[in-house]
Amino acid sequence: MGFANNVGKYRLGRTIGEGTFAKVKLGVNSDNGQYVAMKIIDKQMVLKSDLKYQVQREIRTMKLLHHPNIVRIHEVIGTKTKIYIVMEYVAGGQLSDKLSYNRKFDECEARKMFQRLIDAVDYCHNKGVYHRDLKPDNLLLDSNGNLKVSDFGLSTLRKPNDLLTTACGSPCYVAPELLWNKGYHGAAADVWSCGVILFELLAGYLPFDDRNLLSLYKKISRAEYACPPWFTQSQRKLIARILEPNPRKRITILEIVEDAWFQIDYVTACEYESDQDIYLDDVNAAFDSVEEQGTETKVTKSPSFINAFQLIAMSQDLDLSGLFEEQDQKKQTKRLGSTHNINETIEKIEAAAADVRLSVERIKNSKIRMLPKQMMTRCSRSYFDLSAEVIEVAPTHCVVEISKSSGDLRMYNDFCESLSSLLSKSSGVLSQTQEESLEVHVTCKIDRGDGSSEELSCEDNEGLRGYASA
CATH class of the missing domain: 1.10.510.10 (Transferase(Phosphotransferase) domain 1)
Incomplete structure (x- = not known):
């Protein structure tokens, strides 16, 4: 087995798993010949996808746990472009x-x-x-x-x-x-x-x-x-x-x-006595060098981000609230899928509104209200209520929720048809099959541990064979 590349005292060999933001290589400690699993994470990809706190929390958590039935982290090594998490190698697979x-x-x-x-x-x-x-x-x-x-x-x-x-x-x-x-x-x-x-x-x-x-x-x-x-x-x-x-x-x-x-x-399995001090400084230090350089490439967190469970609940066919409460049938809602990022999707909405002679009024960054151009007086606004909200599922995948509670049904349908034609050919009203497939690609909101939280999107890293998450 060849071990070509070196990272500190570790020589890296073949890839044993690969995900969206990380790959896992088999490594060997040059000092004692011990095999390790080396998770290699691309810093810029993590920062651009707003996954920094997820990675930091995973490292901190695993460093605190010393038990014979839990995979251990040996150390964390940071370079300008990569984070190397040196973990216990578990040879038997999943x-x-x-x-x-x-x-x-x-x-x-x-x-x-x-x-x-x-x-x-x-x-x-x-x-x-x-x-x-x-x-x-x-x-x-x-x-x-x-x-x-x-x-x-x-x-x-x-x-x-x-x-x-x-x-x-x-x-x-x-x-x-x-x-x-x-x-x-x-x-x-x-x-x-x-x-x-x-x-x-x-x-x-x-x-x-x-x-x-x-x-x-x-x-x-x-x-x-x-x-x-x-x-x-x-x-x-x-x-x-x-x-x-x-x-x-x-x-x-x-x-x-x-x-x-x-x-x-x-x-009873006995927990390990910690044979070394637990240092958490390297968790933050692993990101320091790239953050100094990365101020220009910092990506603003989407104002509206959902996880798979919330996405499922958005569908009337898959909404569990029907088991417990009555549905509101008065408000008409339609959902379209977009394979564009959130800003491009909003531009498509504005173009579709112009196509059917609707004026656009931003309510917030991700939500837009539309009004007929000939009905923009204050007294007439209440007679037409059409809005579109863009919800980001992944960096290049969004859901557009179009809602109408009052007004002309024909204009509502014309807008939906126009927007649908402007979006990607692979987009459209979310079918049950599409929603089921999203369970693989969308995970969860991330608790930072300081009382705040973030909602994140992660690809399913099945290829990492149990070492996944980044």
């Missing part, structure tokens, strides 16, 4: 890969993996860390088959009783309370995801799985699943207590550990 060809595990092996998962999650929660994206893709196996939790890109650091509001995670593993668009407890949400993973380990398939997102989320909200016939009564009972849709009634980690089935052959 748990999802093993599931794909094993289908399911026998009871003893599944229980052992679940025990290690619960130990790691319990340790995180005791440190105030909530993962929020637990799934087999983010669980790695070492050469001895020991499980290790990775990818803390969506994690957050909070006090135990603090409510979280960010709807994030992967659809098949997400807890029902995240779909209610209300506050939730990170511990209960992680426990639900652990329950889905346990079911998958024992059954070989997911308890909640449907190509139609509305059907999927209905099943999750109602905990509609069926255990295969080979599940024992003990397994059924434990899974039922974990997959309880009411988070207040859901079993806790302490109760899971006390469960009779879980206790079989259970040996």
Whole structure:
């Protein structure tokens, strides 16, 4: 195996994973011959995409965690153009890969993996860390088959009783309370995801799985699943207590550990004693050199940015609020997709308005009100209410929401038709298929840890094989 390039004391070899903003290479420490996984992040790409705080938070979080079932960070190296995150190399790949060809595990092996998962999650929660994206893709196996939790890109650091509001995670593993668009407890949400993973380990398939997102989320909200016939009564009972849709009634980690089935052959994993001081200065220092140069290329954060769960909720076909409340039928709404950036999309809206003799009035940066040119007097404005709001999904993908609560329907339709023709050929009213595909490309709003938050868009980095997030 060739190791051509050097970064400090590390010699880099083949690429073992690649994502939108980062690639992961196998490396070796020249001092002791230890293999490492080196995540290489492009600084400018991270800053332009406003992902700085996500990367910093992931590094800080992983530096604070020292447990045999959690992937460790050794150090962070910064250059003018790159950030090198030196991590523990886990040779066995993702748990999802093993599931794909094993289908399911026998009871003893599944229980052992679940025990290690619960130990790691319990340790995180005791440190105030909530993962929020637990799934087999983010669980790695070492050469001895020991499980290790990775990818803390969506994690957050909070006090135990603090409510979280960010709807994030992967659809098949997400807890029902995240779909209610209300506050939730990170511990209960992680426990639900652990329950889905346990079911998958024992059954070989997911308890909640449907190509139609509305059907999927209905099943999750109602905990509609069926255990295969080979599940024992003990397994059924434990899974039922974990997959309880009411988070207040859901079993806790302490109760899971006390469960009779879980206790079989259970040996508590001991956390590592930290063998080195935890330095966080290099987390900020890794960005310093590029930020001094990057003032001219700084990208202003979009005033309107959404995540996949909010995007799904925008569709009447996929809106879960219909399960709980009546829909307002008075307001007419249409949504168009745009493959242009937010500024170009606004220019298209203004051009479409001019085509149908509408005057444009900016309400805010991303929202526009349109009025007939012959009806611009103050007393007549209330008789025509047409607006368009641009919501950025990714740097070159937007959703335009057109709303009309009063006025001429013909003019509304003419405007929608004109705008649709001006947008990219691949754009149009979001279909169910398009919305389902967006779940892969849009993730979540990011909590900075200082009380503020950002909503970000990240590509699905499946290629990073468990080292993903940047």
